[in-house]
Every structure is written in structure tokens, then in C-alpha cells.
Amino acid sequence: MGEASAGEPDGAHAGDAVVATRALTKRYRGGQLAVDGLHLTVPEGSVFGFLGPNGSGKTTTIRMLMGLIEPTSGTAHVLGRPMPRSARAVLPHVGALIEGPALYGFLSGRDNLLRYDAADPTADPRTRSARVAAALDRVGLTAAAGKKAKAYSLGMKQRLGLAAALLQPRRLLVLDEPTNGLDPQGMREIRTLIRALASDGTTVFLSSHLLDEIEQVCTHAAVMARGRLITQGPVAELSAGARGRLVVTTPDPADAARVLKxxxxxxxxxxxxxxxxxxxxxxxxxxxxALVTAGVRVRGFGVERASLEEAFVALTGEGFDVAG
Amino acid sequence: MSRAEAERRVSPLWTLGLFRSELLTTFRRWRTLALLGVLAAVPVLIGVAVRIETGDGSSAGGGGGEGPAFISQITNNGLFLVFTGLAATLPFFLPMAIGVVAGDSLAGEASAGTLRYLLVAPAGRTRLLLTKYATVMAFCLVATLVVAVSALLVGALLFPLGDLTTISGTRISFGEGLVRALLIALVVAASLTGVAALGLFVSTLTNSGIAAMATTVGLLITVQILDQIPQLHALHPYLFPHYWLSFADLMREPVHWDDLTKNLGLQALYAAVFGSAAWARFTSKDVTA
Structure with missing residues (x-):
């Protein structure tokens, strides 16, 4: 904190935002520009949806936020501190699921969590087994905790990865495609879990390719395409940006069209x-x-709200799964 | 941030939890246990072979200086199997096992994807690297002791034990012989720190555990071959295996320290150079795996 917020595009202070990047840029050694001048602001307490086609730079951004990748230029602040410089102070307060879970197949689910917890120098070893048990319980893996992780299904691995992010009370959760590989029941459970965490005050940064998932869970969203941030803001405003369409259902469509024009x-x-x-x-x-006066028989009349998907297509000018 | 920080009173000792976890993880892998099993089998093979060979009363090695050091003395004293076992495993088996464990240490975590979660935990890059190196060194010690203990047991089972004759011809008691054996095991373990640092450095260069293991073992074999080429005489004192077999000097009376100290100095040099290179590389690299 303590940095001038003047000139910041969206007027947010780094101190209010859980994540704040300024002109964040990453160019890989091959010369490929993965992230281009990103100004991202994640408000505290929000459930923030991070959207973009495959290859749009979402994962590179997340890796820079987590201190795994050094930005080429620009700055990234997480919990008010610069990354990657303050990684050791910031990351104990951050739980992360990045590009799917990664586990030690020869260890049991419980031993995997014990290992990840031991890697955190701020984690109290006296409460370790209790915290691991609580995290396993939270994601519904208690019964399978003793099984080797290599015997886990993709959904179970995903749950174990989530459990690793929940080993400590966190201020920020970064979840990259958290419902990947889960069945519908599992997806619902994870969404419920995310809502519960958010209501406890945890900020959730959620990347997903499932737009209805973002629409259901998120309060805010940002859209990326080709390494650039296209828009960000509250979800309601984003979908309102694409205007709704008037829909008239009638047995006299030709007359109705004339009157509407x-x-x-x-x-x-x-x-x-x-x-x-x-x-x-x-x-x-x-x-x-006017329709009724003109003798048009109307069965239905109303405005269909634009979905986030329509807003997304309007913004990026492309389908969702097209690589940028 | 102050709220959450106040909740967590952090003890500096907790940082050692990662080392403990790393040791447990390493020694719980089947691969580690298999490597140790192979190392334990070498003295058994030598012991049985010598026993069969000398069953008719002739002496092992035919007195022509063939085979690993001390092999001709095993029939007189089983303790010599410890020295023979170490001399037989030091050129390849031991460093190969170290190369596998050191090469896989970071690259294996990277290829499994677990590296990113350790770093986000946050393990801290320097702390993780030091933990990995400490664990590889612990493995060096355990591997050497496995060879020594296996050799001692087999030697005691198949051959007589008792006072022994040093290379210089003086007699020392069995107790002192045991102390020398332990000292030799420690020196052999220390001889492996150079190749361990080399393996760790290679491990920071790639995201493939297999590639790192193969490169480290390949380098080891190359260096061992270079060390055998007389024309490269000028290069030999700088090759990490060059003074490895100097541990035999601990069996002289008095002990010849020249080559022993050269060996330990060379290992320290390799550990410093490749340790620094590994640190420079690992603390600055983008983790994309």
C-alpha cells in the first residue's frame, strides 16, 4: 500500500482490492505476448469470475499473481503487497487450485495434505492433523482419505486439490476451473462450498469456462481475450451491457413485425x-x-434478458472455446 | 492483514517440517527402497562369491590384485567385506542411486505438477532447494550405511571376525576396525555430495524427472570414463570421482590424509559451484509446469 492510486483506470485503491495489477505484462522467451498491459482489480469480499477463451492469458495471469512467474513489466499486488517479492508473507493467506490438482500418487489423500501443509512454514504442526481432517471433511473425502491418490478419480483429485486450498483460513482463494471433472452433484456441492466460503468473507477468484457457473456464483467478473482485459465489473452490469431483446409471440407475425417497425x-x-x-x-x-390496436393477436409479450454468454460473445466477437 | 497475522504465532522451528516431510516422502517411495535393496544386495553377492571361490582353501583374487580393493582379505576377516563392498559400489552403484534421487528431486516435482503447489504453499524457493539438497545428502548417508551394514552382517555370517591388519601391516583391534569402517562410510557418503549437487542443478534445468535422472547418470558415466583416459591426465584432479577411492588411506597406519583432504575439498568445491548454480537458476525461473 502507500502507493499513489491517482491515474488508476478504475479508481480503486490497492488497499481496498485483494488483487490489483497495473500494466501487468508477460512476454515469454519465444517473444509470445501472453498477457498485455493488464489492469485488474478484484474487490475484497467478491466472488470474482475470470473469463476468457483458452489461450487468452488467464493461467499466465494467475501464475504471476501466485509468484510462480516473474512479470516482464508492470506490477501485481495481492492482499496489498507486491508479488512475487512478498510471496512468503502473502501466500499463507491464499489458497490456490492452479490448472487442476497435482498429487503424489504413491501417498494417501491424507498424506498429500499433510505434505502440502508442512510446506507452509506458518502452519502450526500441532494442529496439522486436525486441520487436514477438517479440510477432507469439507470436500467430502473423509471416507477415501486413506486411499492412495493414484486410485482417485478426477473428481476426487479435484476435491483433494480444493482441500489443500482450505487447509488454513484464507483471505483469498484462487480457483482455476474448480468444477472440472466433477459430476453435476459434485459441481453443485462445490458451488455451495464457494458460496459458503464467500459468505465467511473470503474473496474467491474463480476462473471457469462455464458461463452459467460464473453467472450463478460470481458477483464480479472480468473477461480476457488475446492477453488483454476486455472488461471487468459486477456481473449484473456486464450482462446488462448487452441489451435485452423484445419478444412477441403471435399467430400474425407479419402484421406484428410491421407494427413493431x-x-x-x-x-x-x-x-x-x-x-x-x-x-x-x-x-x-x-x-x-399499439399491437393490440392494430388488431394483432398477442400470445406473449416480454423482454428476454441477455445472458452473460451473449454479453461475452458481444465483447470478444467470438465463441467461447475459440483460442485467441 | 493484521487480523490474520495476529492469529498465527509462527515458530521458526516449523520451517523444519518440510525437511521431515521430504525425508518421509523420499523414503516411502518404492523407487528409493528398490535402490537401497540393490545396494544392500551388492555385498551379499561379493560375500557369497568369495565364499564359494575360497571354499577349497585358495585365496580370493588369486593374489594378483584383481577385483575391488581388500577382496583378498575378506576370508581372513569379515570386516573387510565392508571396505570391499564400499569400494565396489562407489564407482557406479552409489552415485547412480544418488543421481536418480537428486535428478528427480525438483524435476520430478515439476513433472508431477506438485512443484507449483509446494511453492504456492508457500515453501519458499531457497528453503525448498535447501530441503531438497539436505534430503539428497541424507540419502547419500543412508545409502552408504545400507552398503556398510549389509556388508558387515554378511561378513560376520560367512567369515571369521577379529583383529585386523592395516594396509601398512600393523595390527589393530576389531573395535578400532569398526570405528575405521564407520569413518570410511562417512567419507564415502561425503564423497557423494559433489554428484548430489550436480544432480540437483540438472534437476532445476528441466521439467522432466526422467530427463534429469538420465542426464545426471550420463554425466557421471562420462566423467568416470574421462577419469580413465591417461591423455586427459591434466584434467583428472578436477573430476569429482578422481579421489573417491582415497578412502582406503584410512586403513593405513598412520592415516594418509593427502588424497582424503583433496577429495573432501573437491566435493566441497562441486557442492559450492553447482549448489550456487542451482540456487541462481531455481530462484529466478518461471514455474510453468
Missing amino acids: EQGVADVVVADDRVTGEAPERDLAEVNA
Whole structure:
């Protein structure tokens, strides 16, 4: 902290933000620009969704935040301290799941956690086994704790990786694709767990390719493409950015389309008995009245809110799984 | 941050937890146990072979100086099997085992992906490197002691024990012989610190455990061959295995310290050079695995 926040694009102070990067850039030795001038601000207490197609620089950003990769230029502050310089002070307060779990196959699930806990010099060895048991219980792995990790399914490995992130009370959780490899029941459990952690005040930084997952869980989101940050902000604002569409269901679609155009509705599209168009600024009740006055029989009338996925496509101009 | 920090009173001793965990992890691998098993089998093979060979009363090695050092004396005193066992395993078996463990130490964690979680824990790069090196050194000691203890047991089972004759021809008691054997085992373990540092450095260069192990063992073999080429005489004093067999000088009366100190100095030099190189590399590298 103590650094001037003047000139920061979104006006946030490094002290308020759990993660704050400024002009963060990483160019790999091959010359490939993985992350390009990133200004990212993760507010304290948020569940922050980090979105982007494969190859957009999400993982490189996460690795820089965790001190695994040195930025080429720019700065990254985590919990108000510079990374990677303050890694030893910051990281005990951060739990992370990066690019899937990695385990010692020849050790049991419990022994894996004991080892990761021993790697943290601030972890109290006297409470180690109790904390490991609590973390296993939290992710539902108590029954399988004694099994060798190589016998675990992908979902169980994912849970064990999550347990490793939960060995201590954390201020920030960085979860890279946490529901990968889980069945629907497991996904729901993990989402419930994330909500519970967030309600305890833990900030959660969640990268995912499942947009509905981000929409369900996250309060804030950022979108990356080709190494650049395209947008960030509260999820509600992001999806509101792509305007909703007016949808009229009617047995007289041709008449309805004509009336809607007269009423100033742009981009009118007719598909069977559905007529859609860009919702106009004026009161929609008047539009409906105009339809009825013109003798159009209306079965349904309303505005469909844009989903985050539509917002995403509008922002990046591409499908989600296309590599940048 | 102050709230969470106040909750955690950190003892400096906790930092040793990683070393303990590392030792447990290393010695719980089947691979480590298999390596130790092979090392333990070498003195058994030598002992049985010598026993069979000398069953008719002739002396082992035919007196022509063939075979590993001290082999002709085993029939008179089983304790010499300790020295023979170490002399037989030091050129390849022991350093190869060290090369496997040291080469895999960081590269193996990288290829399994566990390195990133250790660093995020946060293990600290310097602390992790020191822990790894300390563990490899502990393995050097354990591996050497496994050879020595196995040799002592086999020697005691198959051959008589008692007072022994040093290389210089003087007699020393069995008790003093045991002390010398322990001293020799320690020197042999110390002789391996150079190759251990080399292996650790190679381990920082790659994300493949297999590649690091193969490179380290390959380097060992290359250096051993170079050490045998007379034309490279000028180079020999700088090759880490050159003074390895100087441990035999501990069986002289009085002990010849020249080559022993040269050996230990050379090992310290290798440990310093490759230890620093490993540190420089590991603390600055991007962990992308």
C-alpha cells in the first residue's frame, strides 16, 4: 500500500482490492505476448469470475499473481503487497487450485495434505492433523482419505486439490476451473462450498469456462481475450451491457413485425410465431397497446434478458472455446 | 492483514517440517527402497562369491590384485567385506542411486505438477532447494550405511571376525576396525555430495524427472570414463570421482590424509559451484509446469 492510486483506470485503491495489477505484462522467451498491459482489480469480499477463451492469458495471469512467474513489466499486488517479492508473507493467506490438482500418487489423500501443509512454514504442526481432517471433511473425502491418490478419480483429485486450498483460513482463494471433472452433484456441492466460503468473507477468484457457473456464483467478473482485459465489473452490469431483446409471440407475425417497425423497434426478426427486435427506450406498454390496436393477436409479450454468454460473445466477437 | 497475522504465532522451528516431510516422502517411495535393496544386495553377492571361490582353501583374487580393493582379505576377516563392498559400489552403484534421487528431486516435482503447489504453499524457493539438497545428502548417508551394514552382517555370517591388519601391516583391534569402517562410510557418503549437487542443478534445468535422472547418470558415466583416459591426465584432479577411492588411506597406519583432504575439498568445491548454480537458476525461473 502507500502507493499513489491517482491515474488508476478504475479508481480503486490497492488497499481496498485483494488483487490489483497495473500494466501487468508477460512476454515469454519465444517473444509470445501472453498477457498485455493488464489492469485488474478484484474487490475484497467478491466472488470474482475470470473469463476468457483458452489461450487468452488467464493461467499466465494467475501464475504471476501466485509468484510462480516473474512479470516482464508492470506490477501485481495481492492482499496489498507486491508479488512475487512478498510471496512468503502473502501466500499463507491464499489458497490456490492452479490448472487442476497435482498429487503424489504413491501417498494417501491424507498424506498429500499433510505434505502440502508442512510446506507452509506458518502452519502450526500441532494442529496439522486436525486441520487436514477438517479440510477432507469439507470436500467430502473423509471416507477415501486413506486411499492412495493414484486410485482417485478426477473428481476426487479435484476435491483433494480444493482441500489443500482450505487447509488454513484464507483471505483469498484462487480457483482455476474448480468444477472440472466433477459430476453435476459434485459441481453443485462445490458451488455451495464457494458460496459458503464467500459468505465467511473470503474473496474467491474463480476462473471457469462455464458461463452459467460464473453467472450463478460470481458477483464480479472480468473477461480476457488475446492477453488483454476486455472488461471487468459486477456481473449484473456486464450482462446488462448487452441489451435485452423484445419478444412477441403471435399467430400474425407479419402484421406484428410491421407494427413493431412503426413503433421504432430496430432489427426486427421473424421466426415462425416469434417476432423479436431490439427493445426500444420507450415504455413497452405503449408498444403492446399499439399491437393490440392494430388488431394483432398477442400470445406473449416480454423482454428476454441477455445472458452473460451473449454479453461475452458481444465483447470478444467470438465463441467461447475459440483460442485467441 | 493484521487480523490474520495476529492469529498465527509462527515458530521458526516449523520451517523444519518440510525437511521431515521430504525425508518421509523420499523414503516411502518404492523407487528409493528398490535402490537401497540393490545396494544392500551388492555385498551379499561379493560375500557369497568369495565364499564359494575360497571354499577349497585358495585365496580370493588369486593374489594378483584383481577385483575391488581388500577382496583378498575378506576370508581372513569379515570386516573387510565392508571396505570391499564400499569400494565396489562407489564407482557406479552409489552415485547412480544418488543421481536418480537428486535428478528427480525438483524435476520430478515439476513433472508431477506438485512443484507449483509446494511453492504456492508457500515453501519458499531457497528453503525448498535447501530441503531438497539436505534430503539428497541424507540419502547419500543412508545409502552408504545400507552398503556398510549389509556388508558387515554378511561378513560376520560367512567369515571369521577379529583383529585386523592395516594396509601398512600393523595390527589393530576389531573395535578400532569398526570405528575405521564407520569413518570410511562417512567419507564415502561425503564423497557423494559433489554428484548430489550436480544432480540437483540438472534437476532445476528441466521439467522432466526422467530427463534429469538420465542426464545426471550420463554425466557421471562420462566423467568416470574421462577419469580413465591417461591423455586427459591434466584434467583428472578436477573430476569429482578422481579421489573417491582415497578412502582406503584410512586403513593405513598412520592415516594418509593427502588424497582424503583433496577429495573432501573437491566435493566441497562441486557442492559450492553447482549448489550456487542451482540456487541462481531455481530462484529466478518461471514455474510453468
